[in-house]
Amino acid sequence: MIKAVKGTRDILPPASGQWAFVETRVRDIFGRYRYAEIRTPVFEESELFRRGVGEETDIVSKEMYTFSDRDGSSITLRPENTASVMRAYIEHRLDQLPGIQKLYYMGPMFRRERPQKGRYRQFHQIGAEVIGSERPEVDGEVITMVFDLLQATGVKDFQILLNSVGCSECRPAFLAKLRDALNSVKSHLCQDCQRRSDANPLRVLDCKVPADQHLINLLPSILDSHCQRCREHFDVVKGMLSDLAIPFIIYPRLVRGLDYYMRTTFEFTQSALGSQNSILGGGRYDGLAAQLGSRVPAPGIGFSIGQDRLMMALEEEFGNRPSVLDVFIAPLGASATRLCSTLAHTLRGGGASVEVGFDAKLKRALELAHKLNARYTLIVGDDEVRSGQYLLKEMSTGSQELVSRQHLLSKLSIATEHGI
RNA sequence: GUGCCCAUAGCUCAGCCGGUAGAGCGCUGGAUUGUGGUUCCAGAUGUCACGGGUUCGAUCCCCGUUGGGCACCCCA
Numbered sequence A: 001m002i003k004a005v006k007g008t009r010d011i012l013p014p015a016s017g018q019w020a021f022v023e024t025r026v027r028d029i030f031g032r033y034r035y036a037e038i039r040t041p042v043f044e045e046s047e048l049f050r051r052g053v054g055e056e057t058d059i060v061s062k063e064m065y066t067f068s069d070r071d072g073s074s075i076t077l078r079p080e081n082t083a084s085v086m087r088a089y090i091e092h093r094l095d096q097l098p099g100i101q102k103l104y105y106m107g108p109m110f111r112r113e114r115p116q117k118g119r120y121r122q123f124h125q126i127g128a129e130v131i132g133s134e135r136p137e138v139d140g141e142v143i144t145m146v147f148d149l150l151q152a153t154g155v156k157d158f159q160i161l162l163n164s165v166g167c168s169e170c171r172p173a174f175l176a177k178l179r180d181a182l183n184s185v186k187s188h189l190c191q192d193c194q195r196r197s198d199a200n201p202l203r204v205l206d207c208k209v210p211a212d213q214h215l216i217n218l219l220p221s222i223l224d225s226h227c228q229r230c231r232e233h234f235d236v237v238k239g240m241l242s243d244l245a246i247p248f249i250i251y252p253r254l255v256r257g258l259d260y261y262m263r264t265t266f267e268f269t270q271s272a273l274g275s276q277n278s279i280l281g282g283g284r285y286d287g288l289a290a291q292l293g294s295r296v297p298a299p300g301i302g303f304s305i306g307q308d309r310l311m312m313a314l315e316e317e318f319g320n321r322p323s324v325l326d327v328f329i330a331p332l333g334a335s336a337t338r339l340c341s342t343l344a345h346t347l348r349g350g351g352a353s354v355e356v357g358f359d360a361k362l363k364r365a366l367e368l369a370h371k372l373n374a375r376y377t378l379i380v381g382d383d384e385v386r387s388g389q390y391l392l393k394e395m396s397t398g399s400q401e402l403v404s405r406q407h408l409l410s411k412l413s414i415a416t417e418h419g420i
Numbered sequence B: 001g002u003g004c005c006c007a008u009a010g011c012u013c014a015g016c017c018g019g020u021a022g023a024g025c026g027c028u029g030g031a032u033u034g035u036g037g038u039u040c041c042a043g044a045u046g047u048c049a050c051g052g053g054u055u056c057g058a059u060c061c062c063c064g065u066u067g068g069g070c071a072c073c074c075c076a
Helices: A015-032 A046-052 A058-062 A082-091 A136-153 A171-188 A191-199 A210-217 A228-243 A307-313 A334-349 A362-371 A382-387 A405-412
Strands: A043-045 A065-068 A074-077 A101-110 A122-131 A158-164 A262-270 A278-284 A300-306 A325-331 A354-356 A374-380 A389-394 A400-404
Touching: A015 A101, A015 A122, A015 A136, A015 A307, A043 A046, A043 A082, A046 A058, A046 A074, A046 A082, A082 A101, A082 A122, A082 A300, A122 A136, A122 A307, A136 A158, A136 A228, A136 A262, A136 A278, A136 A300, A158 A228, A171 A191, A228 A262, A278 A307, A300 A307, A325 A334, A325 A362, A334 A354, A334 A374, A334 A382, A334 A405, A362 A374, A374 A382, A374 A405, A382 A389, A389 A405, A400 A405
Parallel strands: A325 A354, A325 A374
Antiparallel strands: A043 A074, A065 A074, A101 A122, A122 A300, A158 A262, A262 A278, A278 A300, A374 A389, A389 A400
16 A cells, blocks of 8 residues: 655644635734735755755755756755745845845745654645844734734644844854853753754754753853844844733843854744644844845745644644535435436525535435434435425524525525635 | 554454454345334454564564654644
């Protein structure tokens, strides 16, 4: 039997309906913030990610799906979408458009990692980018928007971690201070941290080994190394969130894995997700455009939500909500079946969701209607065909009455909004 | 990529100390004519993940492969 390849999966009903529900909410809420959708290709020239994401990152150094095209060019399945969006921004001169660009996307990304809960080789991200402004107010608005989205979809018990990783002016000084401090304590840290101290000192801050924590807490904080511009920027972001009563935790140890981040970085975590507890991450990347060869400055900030993880966090929320079926039509016999096709079409035209049964046995039809969670079953047999009065049965109560074709729709009192 | 654990019906799982498999749920059919949910009866379904090895004989023991889970690395 051929199966889905390692780390990929099928999203089947009813889960697919839940995914679509979330996507509808995304479009609604992002739309209110005047974001517009951008759809970039699923694969790009490999060079884009090498330059955009960073040669030294794990993503680029060991997780990319890269292959040679027939003309010899190197192609990579996108491991994330920010670089692509920025590429499109530069390529199509979106900087020439009035105002700042606010773009959102959703779709599959690909990384060749070992799969585990909340981590897939094909996974799905919902993200947004604002390009063309370095104002801190934009950062605040972006965070506010994701907060709104999580609230609207019903995610519970999440935390917002906020940090500022400085800029090209103040970060080198911080790194020097950190290296110094690490040199004196690293022999007391865990194996991994000893290695990180040299390879990637920032990562030490991310260590979760309990025994290391008290020493790590004594290490220099990036917050103390901020230059004046970074400090002012961060203050505005924090102030905005406070004004909006959005709870956040200043987490100076938050380091993000992609090279392009500077100043504001953030992450939303949710405890129910297990080890992969990060549901979304984002930050500012004012230098990315230049790295990609843009001649005009294009400061930006963005985030991406792990949709697979978001869905996991919402599992309880969705529970076993039944799918919506307003009417199951049960035709008994050939003439009734023929009539029911037009009847179904009329009801669907009026907004009802309708399924027509094909089993001539009423018992079978009712069984199926029940299993499909139909609100009503419409019984159409020879008697009904003759009289033009159809037997409408309400499944929850079992009560039934004869209704004429004209009155069917109003009798059904179709709910205007079909949730899921 | 590394370590540990796991793989039996569509799903959740049982299967002693090696003798080629079972339950619950679900599914299909029936309990006389056009009435579902509860009930009763009957039935189907398994290359016991795959490939080797040991053995008279392997779902069970051993090795490998594939897939999954957990943790690490890292990240969404």
